[in-house]
Amino acid sequence: MHEGYLARKLGLGTANPRAVDISAEDYVDEQLSMPIIDLALKDNIGMVTTKIIEPWPQKFDISLTEIWNDISQYRRREEQIRSSNRALSSSQLENLEILQDSLKWYHREAEAYRFAMTNLYSNHHVLNRLNLFWYNHFSVSGVDYIGDYLISIGQKLDGKFNDLLYHCTSHVAMTDYLDNSSNIGLNSRLVKQCRPDGVEECINGMNDNLARELLELHTVSPARAYDEKDINEAAKVLTGWGRYQPGNSHRWRPSKGENWFRDAHEPGGKTVLGHRIPGGQKGLRVLTDHLARDPMTIQHVSKKLLRHFCGDPIDNDDLDAVVKVWNDTGGHLPAVHREVLIRAAYKPNQKFLWPLIWAFQVMRVTGGHPFPGVDNVFYGFEEKLTRVFPKGPLLPRSLYIELGMDIFVSPQTPDGFSEEKSDWVSNEHMDRRLKFSEFVFKRAKNDAAKSKLTPDEIAARQRFSSKTIQVASSFNNDETFYQLLMCSPEMMEV
């Protein structure tokens, strides 16, 4: 098979497909065998590119602890102002809001940029696409720690599904997003401590948000016919997971360096879907392992993977084969991915690509992109808690927003972005595709170590159909030729 096709069908596209065909099996094995490495484009502020691709700069690698420290610093400042004056003046309030904006803005732009650069320069882009798939499956939005969450999902793709499930469920981005940080056992130490003083200052009680989505979206799905008692018991298992905020009570302290707060945990065993789950921190691991093995989970997640790569309708033979691999390997993700990807490669079905996947493919097959270099984006980054915003012609997150796929802060609910074609086909979506193609043509710089390709070169390298080339080239100007190639069926529906 042609590598240009395989790269677009299974990954994020390539500007330099091999001239000689490669088997789908070999291509998938090659792609899945590479480790994920973060990359960045070194660039100068004046847009005079130095064009150096390098590993992600360590100084911009924001750890969970650093983010936590930044947030704590913000909260301490807030506390200082509040305790000294009691009532905040409007300027103090504004100052705090600016600090908070700055903190969140930098973190999110940094994460969005890092995501873009990795997708643009990666040679193992099939894994990057799988990374996006799983991030969308375990969807979070609008919370801190998303960068670490997204990257850490990628690092789990060479392991088993139960490890990934446990990792995502217990990650601070997820526990924050689905309110588990305030899911407190009714018989926990925390609640018992509160009682002698009366309940005035204590926040205590259950919150089943994460438990509900864990069952409905991430694992067994409603087809498992669980009931409210299962959700309630799963919520009890989850009590204690999350970085607890000081809240109203000064007695509350987060566990240092851990996303676990023993004092909030509901003691004792629980029963979920008939499985006995022990109390304590290890209970969650037992629960997620049971859920990962459940046949309904395997069905549900296999269907989602097939839908993402093959489109609808799902072939029962494909589903049976993927489920069999899942069962044979205990949910070993490389094996499951391999089965899905090879089946997708041979499938005549075409999948209408998410706008974001399409956009990365446009940039990658072109050999150029419109984003500023890393130093330009992160200018002022080390001056944390000041309002120095990065500058650039188009920051990656703006692109995600314009395409209706802001994966960092989105109105999207926890079920993630839709795999339904009908949700992505509208005249406005078509307008955005034309506009983004035009933008890339006009603004893209040469990619590092490559030249930006002409429309003729792209059409030849990607082996577009004669009909597409005939229609797109009929205008006799390169901009329209390029626009139409990028919006052709070969690019949008693969």
Next chain:
Amino acid sequence: MHRRGFIRSAIRGAGASLFLSGVPHVGFGQDLPAGRIILINLQGGLDGLAAVPPLGDDSLQRRRRSLMTQVVPLSDGFFGLHPKLEAFGQLYARGQASVVHATAFPYTKRSHFEGQNVLQSGVTTPYSSTTGWLGRAMDLATIPGRALSLHTPLVLRGSLDTDTYFPADISGTGRPSAEILKAFAEMHSGDVQLAINKLSEQKLVREYGVSRDPISLASKAASALAQDDGPRVAVIRVDDFDTHAGQGAEFGNLANQLEITDRVISTLKVSMGRVWSNTIILTSTEFGRTVAQNGSEGTDHGYGGVSLLAGGLLSGSRVVADWPGLGKDDLFEGRDLMSTLDYRAVCAACLEAAFGLEHDVIADQVFFEPKLPRIYDKLFV
């Protein structure tokens, strides 16, 4: 919350989107229904017991020690209105707003996604319909549509064409020429080609520079709805009603979202002019929330809830409720407000008032529920 804080949250907000529908295509007949329907979709599950608390039911206070606030009594004083619903309260005082309480779509499993699907499709089995109840009603009234959004929401999907419009913000790009669009369409087939053709038809009437916050979108909707040849339907989505944590009382997360909703309604009222007399606004949400507050000063997914209605088509202000009570034995599964009215009956009454469709036709062909009760008289007579 501080005023500035509110405005910031309204503007950055929370996801909001506007879908305008029923824009007559060029050459379309002049005999469109006069009425306008505006659906405000409160996504996340509105806590109806906080928006319109039953003051006459003392069970609520005991179960919600930190979520109660002073409210404005309605009618006979059994129900009250959250103080952030100020403009809605004024409309109520003038006979142009009503409340339907203890109501829900027939869906009890408390999932946002299934609940939104039922809410928008109007059928009882989630994911079993590719069209929405407003879209099917528009088909019956032969109204073509336009959605002001990147996506076409399920609720507006029918068998007739619906196109979309949403202001783009990619600097340095222009409008594609008719020739480019023609070539673009020629390369594709099916629904993609159809979407490109709609883009081509719409090209001449596009506008730029429209803000995307819910209140600006409401203003945009109102000015379009006010035109004789303007749209007949608008759907505005306001997010963030999923108040599991820090729900608040007079101030806080829910109060902010109610204030946004209130300003959406008041903006519509102010900007629609004379068309207001032919308008019905209704809110919808996927489910209500638990009667008792949870451990994070919020409420969890529940069942029965409330709907706010406003507009000149109403024949006066009233609270429509067959109140089930909040005692332990009165609750759905021991935890949620029971629904005593299928909310689709409210939707059907609004469709009857705005589009002049017969109830039996709506029940049969829009909601596929021939026995759906008719409550038109309770709201519009």
